[in-house]
Amino acid sequence: MIKTHTSEVLIIGAGGAGLAAAYEAAKAGSQVTVLEKNPEPGGSTSWSVGSVTASDTPHQRAAGIEDSADAHFEDLALHAGNLVSRDNLKLRRILADNSSEMLQWLMDLGVVFVGPQEEPPHRVARMHNVVPNSKSFAYHLTRHCKSLGVVIHTNTNTTDLIIEKNRVVGVHATDAQGQKWRYLANRAVVLASGDYSGSEDLKRRFASESVVPVEPVNRTATGDGHRMAISVGASVINGDIVRGPIMRFVPPTGKNFIQRLPPGTAIARCIAWSMKHLPQRLLRPFLMSFLTTALGPSPDLLREGGLLINKAGKRFTDELNAPAKDVARQPEKIAWIMMDESTAAKFERWPYFVSTAPGVAYAYMKDYKRNRPDIFHRANTLDELAEKLGVPTSALQSTVKDYNDSAERGARPTIGGGPYYALGPVKSYVVFTDGGLRVNENLEVLDHADLPIPGLFAAGSAGQGGLLLEGHGHHLGWAFVSGRIAGKNAALNAHA
Numbered sequence: 001m002i003k004t005h006t007s008e009v010l011i012i013g014a015g016g017a018g019l020a021a022a023y024e025a026a027k028a029g030s031q032v033t034v035l036e037k038n039p040e041p042g043g044s045t046s047w048s049v050g051s052v053t054a055s056d057t058p059h060q061r062a063a064g065i066e067d068s069a070d071a072h073f074e075d076l077a078l079h080a081g082n083l084v085s086r087d088n089l090k091l092r093r094i095l096a097d098n099s100s101e102m103l104q105w106l107m108d109l110g111v112v113f114v115g116p117q118e119e120p121p122h123r124v125a126r127m128h129n130v131v132p133n134s135k136s137f138a139y140h141l142t143r144h145c146k147s148l149g150v151v152i153h154t155n156t157n158t159t160d161l162i163i164e165k166n167r168v169v170g171v172h173a174t175d176a177q178g179q180k181w182r183y184l185a186n187r188a189v190v191l192a193s194g195d196y197s198g199s200e201d202l203k204r205r206f207a208s209e210s211v212v213p214v215e216p217v218n219r220t221a222t223g224d225g226h227r228m229a230i231s232v233g234a235s236v237i238n239g240d241i242v243r244g245p246i247m248r249f250v251p252p253t254g255k256n257f258i259q260r261l262p263p264g265t266a267i268a269r270c271i272a273w274s275m276k277h278l279p280q281r282l283l284r285p286f287l288m289s290f291l292t293t294a295l296g297p298s299p300d301l302l303r304e305g306g307l308l309i310n311k312a313g314k315r316f317t318d319e320l321n322a323p324a325k326d327v328a329r330q331p332e333k334i335a336w337i338m339m340d341e342s343t344a345a346k347f348e349r350w351p352y353f354v355s356t357a358p359g360v361a362y363a364y365m366k367d368y369k370r371n372r373p374d375i376f377h378r379a380n381t382l383d384e385l386a387e388k389l390g391v392p393t394s395a396l397q398s399t400v401k402d403y404n405d406s407a408e409r410g411a412r413p414t415i416g417g418g419p420y421y422a423l424g425p426v427k428s429y430v431v432f433t434d435g436g437l438r439v440n441e442n443l444e445v446l447d448h449a450d451l452p453i454p455g456l457f458a459a460g461s462a463g464q465g466g467l468l469l470e471g472h473g474h475h476l477g478w479a480f481v482s483g484r485i486a487g488k489n490a491a492l493n494a495h496a
Contacts, residue, residue, distance in 0.1 A: 022034050307338045308337060
């Protein structure tokens, strides 16, 4: 038996875009239901570093920085680089014009930011980083949504859109118990279902075969909204733009200090004050707990002599020629960055760092030894290192000898004597995909004739519509800006 649930606005996805849409639709007086397939709200927003790039903000004014939406709009073109001709200028204008109000809105809801931080080619510092962690977004948005009467159903998978009289009126879904549902919307459905970085079929269809085996950062970002919208006549723009493969250290198996902090406003404000006023020597342990969670290794590790070693103890790629694509093809899709003591010693001080979080700090070998002992390996001999990594000893010895004897090393140094170091495992990931459903300025999903599909809106990655979001902090910014617009317009939408 199929059960039926009816509301005025139905939102698919409870990440940043979906929760923003739910809040605004409810604020406008609509009865709102949100369907989330994960056990809790957050989506890719909660996986993010937590940077939001915005202009003309309180943080900028406090720092004496003059900025404007027009300047932000222009600088977004610099970030886009060679792709700039493919940008959706109308959506870029919406992002730039609404970023200031969006940041203030988040702050009014209790989200706390530090910054702003510089990120060239932005002409001024615009990057604002959330504290204590990115789960703060979902925490505050969820509690405010619930205070407005929003109903959030988790562990609920949507399968397809329901069409009546050429209008989207709801979705079919299945809950955790296997119960089938018809979720109906009297006004509109908003797709805020994220990207398709975890969908092999959509990556193959829109991008390339090379990224199909590459794992996503968010395994549940499977393009559900894209797929449902395509089935009713929608199309995807910039589907070939994929952020990956990108190497990252595997995440810790348990939560670290930063991740365990409750995201309440009082603690966040205390952290923000500390980051502004306390000396670096006191802040560094706190910053390193954040910095060494699951970030990408600096390319300098490979340029200065690090080797990529797979589970078989073999070097499998040219480390200086986009090696991330080959990591995904290795046994268990993992590798280690192996180096000798002279190379490792370089990465104890600037300008050589192991990794960085945008606008926060840099991490060196000693920071990984202290904060990520699970991926920091030191051994006096190659045999001992091979044992620690669980790779064949003879293979690792042959790999080092062959590398040292090879003319293909170029200017890179040979691997010298012990002690030896290895960082990893590293994996290659697709961080996100930029292909979004074609939408208009109201965030209505368009068909192949560029006409709105009645009753259907999209926001966030699902509603990216050809907008280029290069640089840090723009994906989150678009999630909140587009979610708010889609939610407001969905609440005003009525059957023709």
